[in-house]
Amino acid sequence: MTKVVAIDIGHGSNTFPPSKGVYKNGKEYAEHDFNSKVGVELNKLLKHNGFKTIMKQKPFSPDVGLTTRTNYYNAKGVDLVWSIHANANGNKNVGGRCAFYWHTAKDSKKLAELYVDECKKAGYDVHGNGLHASKPNNWTDLHICRETAMTAVLTENGFMTNDEPGKNDDFELIFGSKQKQYVKDMARVHAKAICRYYGVKFKDLDGTTVADKPSKPSKPASKSISKMAQEVIAGKHGNGHDERRKSLGISQGEYDKVRKEVNRRSGIKTASKPKGKTVAQMAQEVIDGKHGNGHANRRKSLGVSSSVYNKVKKEVNRRLTGKSAVYSKPKSFSVGQKVTVKKSASKFATGESIASFVKGNSYTVKQVKSDRVLLDGIMSWVRKKDVY
Known part of the structure; x- marks a missing residue:
């Protein structure tokens, strides 16, 4: 049939x-x-x-x-x-x-x-x-x-x-x-x-x-742990453990081996937060946008426990508002205003990844909603927290 x-x-x-x-x-x-x-x-x-x-x-x-x-x-x-x-x-x-x-x-x-x-x-x-x-x-x-x-x-x-x-x-x-x-x-x-x-x-x-026989194909050749570790060190698979694992296309177990080899070559024992960083130092890094957006992503990037991250979050709030509270409300934007996409921005409001060539560039606001703006030139919705 x-x-x-x-x-x-x-x-x-x-x-x-x-x-x-x-x-x-x-x-x-x-x-x-x-x-x-x-x-x-x-x-x-x-x-x-x-x-x-x-x-x-x-x-x-x-x-x-x-x-x-x-x-x-x-x-x-x-x-x-x-x-x-x-x-x-x-x-x-x-x-x-x-x-x-x-x-x-x-x-x-x-x-x-x-x-x-x-x-x-x-x-x-x-x-x-x-x-x-x-x-x-x-x-x-x-x-x-x-x-x-x-x-x-x-x-x-x-x-x-x-x-x-x-x-x-x-x-x-x-x-x-x-x-x-x-x-x-x-x-x-x-x-x-x-x-x-x-x-x-x-x-x-x-x-x-x-004349290809319908036989089982040979197993795709996989890269060695050493090869993948070298590529990670060379920056070929982005930043952050989740992004690197997805880019490599391997299981969590395999990625743990790659990470261990990267750490060995880099002379560090674990992939936890850099030794000696204080809550104040980590809070400043968060404010500077070095650890992305969202509490879950920031905590993973810092490599700290929930209890330590709560202290970091409290310090960030104190520095931004003068008291321990939630982050300040999104800035006000208007149609026709020129804004720049933050280099720390990772995703559009629709959930798609923001390409590197978009970050750091300026665009004109076409429409404004409660938490996002539509930018001319790329015609995409970007969250207000990701532009300035």
């Missing part, structure tokens, strides 16, 4: 701005445009190889909600859902491709492994080991993986924010001069993985047959 594949094109033509895309030199680059181009090519290849396809999210069209998509796929009883995306990160050094699968779905994991294997065969790097198990109540808890009743994989085909000309440069592949070839390459990667999963000999559009 002919297999039915749902090609799930990430996002829609109306999701950027404000998010799901990047800006470069004043120009907008929408993730959905790239996802659509790959989806169109994949559709041709799958039909050419004997599959039936459906697209609930049409290419270059307004966004269809995730619940509507998964309800449709489940009602249609498709055999497989293949979701196409491009990634983003606040650290421009982070790049590579990866696939998400529901953590208990062995069939989806197998398909994700085939995708990683085909990426490597095509000569493209993967992010970490390229595999992410999607789990409940976790940053990996993705709707497409969780709510589909069949084999499903969500692919991230490079980082839109990875922009290092002459080095790693996913941006150039996704949106730049290499896009045309990259779109074709990734569509082939996707189609080959699906063909291998079903034991079908892949035929390219020019009639070339690739």
Whole structure:
């Protein structure tokens, strides 16, 4: 019986701005445009190889909600859902491709492994080991993986924010001069993985047959603890333990080993707060924005217990207000006002990560709400506490 594949094109033509895309030199680059181009090519290849396809999210069209998509796929009883995306990160050094699968779905994991294997065969790097198990109540808890009743994989085909000309440069592949070839390459990667999963000999559009056996792919080669520790020291995986672990694409247990090796090379015994820091010193660092936003993030960044952090918080409040109270109310902003995004800002009000090139730059306020402002130039909502 002919297999039915749902090609799930990430996002829609109306999701950027404000998010799901990047800006470069004043120009907008929408993730959905790239996802659509790959989806169109994949559709041709799958039909050419004997599959039936459906697209609930049409290419270059307004966004269809995730619940509507998964309800449709489940009602249609498709055999497989293949979701196409491009990634983003606040650290421009982070790049590579990866696939998400529901953590208990062995069939989806197998398909994700085939995708990683085909990426490597095509000569493209993967992010970490390229595999992410999607789990409940976790940053990996993705709707497409969780709510589909069949084999499903969500692919991230490079980082839109990875922009290092002459080095790693996913941006150039996704949106730049290499896009045309990259779109074709990734569509082939996707189609080959699906063909291998079903034991079908892949035929390219020019009639070339690739006799890939549907055998289990070799386990993606993982980096050594020593190699990952060196990359962390070199700053290739950002700041903060959570960000570094996600960037490396490894488990908490593996990351603990990496952190231990980093500490050994740096000559420190533990990853706790720097020895000898007083409550006053830590409070001043918090005021200076060195430990991000939010109490949970600040406490983790400082590496202190809740009781010690409460003392730090009390001292911060005392310095800012002259008494132990909550932080002062957000500043007043008005339309037309020029503001600058703090370098310590991490996320837009919508929850998306703020790219490094946005931080430290000035923008004009277009709209004002109770706790956020809409900034011209990036057309994104930023919380008042993250601008000045």
